[in-house]
Amino acid sequence: MARRRIALMIGFVTLGGALTWLGIHFAQVGWDAADKQSSVLGGFSGLGGIVLAIYGIWQAVRQQLPLTMENLTGYLAESVQREWNAEVQIRQLNGTPWISISWQPDMTTQQWVDLLSVTPGALDNPSGSAPDAHALAGETHKIVEVLDRVPGRQLVLLGERGSGKTTLLIRLLLDLLDKREPGAAVPVLLSLSSWIPSREGLKSWIASEIARSHPVLGISDRRRNAHSDNYSRAQALLDQGLVVPLLDGFDELPPGLRVKALEEIDKARLPGLVLVSRTAEYELAVHGVRGATPLAGAPRICLDPVNHSKAAAYLKFGMPSDLWAPVITHLASDGPLARVLKVPLYLFLARSIYMPRGDREANPRELLDQRKFSNEQDIAAHLFDGYIDSVYGESAGSPNQWTVRQARRTLAFLARELQAAGEGGDIKWWQMRTWCNPxxxxxxxxxxxxxxxxxxxxxxxxxxxxxxxxxxxxxxxxxxxxxxxxxxxxxxxxxxxxxxxxxREDPGTTMRWSPARFAGLMSVGGLLGLALESLGVIFQAGILAGLALFAPSSIARGVATIGPPLETSVGPITVLEQDRRVFLMIAAIVTLASGLPLFATFLALGDAIGGLYFAILLGLFNGLRVGLKATAWLPFLSVRFYFALCGRAPYNLMTFLADAHRRGILRQVGAVYQFRHIDLQRHLVAAPNFLNR
Incomplete structure (x- = not known):
């Protein structure tokens, strides 16, 4: 990639130098002699332009060839599975046992019978449904069976903070992908934190989220809906019931939006759905809905705390036999530590912190010190702090890495800005410019x-x-x-x-041109040329002036985004590189398109120096203007430098985010990062001493 960028820069510099020399040469030989030479050069340039245009059109058409639904679902399934397999490895779930999470149905036998009676076909096929509500109880490895036994394939998964809801949802996602048949619906895990239900319906939001993470599915497909230019492939998959949304973080929505969100979810009538929330927040939203109960056909299951025997088995797995013995003995009691370690999140943090590594001595016995940890809040704060220390302490001082203090400062800054911006849990690099004065x-x-x-x-x-x-x-x-x-x-x-x-509020990817707008540009330039000729100015200068005035706006309106090839994996850094490439290309093209005609106009009028001066000024001004409207890279580059100057974050911020993802502090969801757990984000916000450590 670096070689390609260098080659591109060299190419633009060479082209600019050649054009400058050509202008000076024409000024020396005179307009009459230059006319014949420019005709020959123009012919060869025209042939080259035709070849490039044909190639560009072929590329655009190839990107937008109609694909079958099986092609699209297969692409989406492969992309989702690749993304979440990597995420599972980063979360240290590969090679480590999944915490055994159990649940119980939150409905009576009569409610289950009533649900079956109103679900079309459920009573005709009793073998496909659970015989009673108690059959919906289970443990982690059976979550996919529970969803299959619900007639409408809709489920509400409830639990307390840190109870393992997201981990269980990831397990369900991977199990559904493993058993999926070609052409069948694809499960997609989405965080509701960025949804504003008062502005956008559920299906529209899901389509836009899928398109953001998988730009191939964001391409408009008029063959499937001729009445809308914005009907995307992702929308087509949703309309045909080929997406099963697994919606995490209902409780992370602002309280004032939860009732509206439930109404929109119910109104969407999706053929398959899993909604995840904390229990109290969901119950409060249900009671706030006027009229019929939302999601009445979706059984609720409530996650249980981890009992002491399962917690002990998880802590002892692969560890020295005596490492956790004193703590495990304490798990059967009802003390603060026992209550904390019933929560899967804190159980995972404890195991990660006190994992023996190299010469480092692990001592989980310190958790029993009641003078240091007198309540559950103290223990939880210690586990969060210890987790950051453990994942950054190993490589402190090594090349291209960060100390624990630097990591704490940057993570606290990110957490606070997310909370202040009200953007849920999404770390979007293209919106970081809103974190400072405009x-x-x-x-x-x-x-x-x-x-x-x-x-x-x-x-x-x-x-x-x-x-x-x-x-x-x-x-x-x-x-x-x-x-x-x-x-x-x-x-x-x-x-x-x-x-x-x-x-621009979101990043660009690649460019597409509109021939109709260029035809309009030529027409306007021609009319302007006739007008200038009538005023005594030569006709050629009028055409060139028309080009100089209208080329930037035409290019700006003609730029659109096209998704990458099917095999391309999209992530935050990839999107940043695409956006930067688009900015450089647009800025260079617009600079030349507006500067060269103006320079040629001044040459025709006999003022080469003035032409060069104003061509560079106007060209760079228009290139910057159009580039800023079409991409988000340059504002991000500037605020990244500003944050580093103020000591809030490292200059190589994207490298830091990618490294935090690799260490398990952040998770990647398509083109954005999120804190691995919302409670970690809240802990960083509530820790005022982090910036001073």
Whole structure:
């Protein structure tokens, strides 16, 4: 990837240099002599452009060829399975036993009979349904069987904080994928924290979330719905019942939205669904719904605390025989430690913290110190802190890594910004610009752009590269050329990046062009040329002026996103690289498209120096303007530098996030990161001393 970027940069620099030389050469030989030479060059350029256009159209058409539903479900299933197999390994579930979580149905026998009686076909096929409500009880490895025994394949999974709801949902997801037949529905695990049910229906939100994580499924498919340009492949899968949403984090929605969320979930009438929530929050939302009870056809199962024998078996697995003996003896009591270790989350943290590693001595006996840990809150805080210490302490001081103190500071900063921004649990790099004053990106982008343009003007002037066309070189001329140009670009760049234009709210991926808008551009340029000719200005200058004025807007409106190839795996870093590539391409194309016609116009009017000056200014201004509207990379780059300057986060923030994901602090959901557990995020927010440690 680095070689490709270097080659692309070299190509653009070479092209810019060649075009500059060509302009100077035409100015020397005169317009009449240049006319014949430019005709020959134009012919070859036109042939090259046709070849590139045909290739681009072929690529776009190839990306949008109609795929069968079996192709699309197969792609989605493979992508989801690959993503969550990696996530399970990162969560240290491979090679470690799953914590055995049991549950009980939260319904009476009569309620189960009533449910069967109102479910079409349930009584006609008794072998496919549970004989009574008690048959829905089970343990971790039987969760997929429970879903299969519910006639409507809808289930509500309830539990307390840290009770293992998400872990059980991951197990269900993987089991469903393992038993899935070709062409069958695909389970997709989604976090409800980013859904705003008052603005968007459930199916529309699910389609957009799937498209965000799997851009191939976000491509518009008018063959399946000719009445909508925004009807995506993901929406088509949902409409045909080929997606089974596993919805986690209902309790993470704001309290004021939970009733509306339940109504929208019920209204969606999905053929398969699992909803996960804490018990109290779900019950409160159900009681707040007016009219019929939502999700009446979805049985509720409630997770049980882990009993002491299962907790002991989990702690002892693969450990030295005497390591956990004193703690295990204490599990049968009713003390604070025993109550904490009935929660699967804290059970996992305890095992991770006191796992023997190398020469490090593990001592879980300290958990029995009642002077240090007098209540459950003290123990829970110690386990969270110890988990961060354990995963970052191993590599502290090693190259390209972070100390425990740096990690604590950055994680606390991320947690607090997420809470302040009200964005649920999603760490979206493209929205980090909203974490600071809107003028900050402009104050960083502007001076950098100004210095770059100032050097671009000043160095050629100082070296005498413009002497041939009558421009007297020297230090004073370099300053006279560079300072005003750099100052102007710095001012405009500061204004643009500082919020004068509406910045893009989500990242771009790749570009697609609209031939109709380019045809309109040529028409406008031609009309402007006729108007200028009638005023005594030569016709060719009018055409070029039309191109210079309308090319940037036409390109900006013609840019769209296209999903990557089917085999491409999408993640936060991949999306960032795609967005950066799109910005560089758009900025370069728009700069040339608006600068070269203006330069040629001034050449035709006999002012090569003025043409070069204004072509660079207008070209860079338009390139930056269109690039900022079409991508999110440059504002993120600026705020990343700002956060590092303020000591809130490392400059290589994306590397830190990817490393935190690898260590199990964060989890990856499509193109975003989330804290592995919402309680860890809340603990970081509530720990004011983290920034000072």
């Amino acid at each position: 003028i900050v990106p402009g104050l960083i982008v502007g001076p950098v752009a100004g210095i770059g343009v100032g050097l671009a003007f000043g160095i050629p002037a100082g070296l005498g590269s413009l002497k041939e066309i009558g421009y007297d070189p020297g230090i004073s001329e370099a300053l006279r050329a560079g300072i005003p140009a750099g100052a102007l670009v710095a001012f405009f760049a500061t204004a643009l990046a500082g919020g004068v234009i509406t910045l």
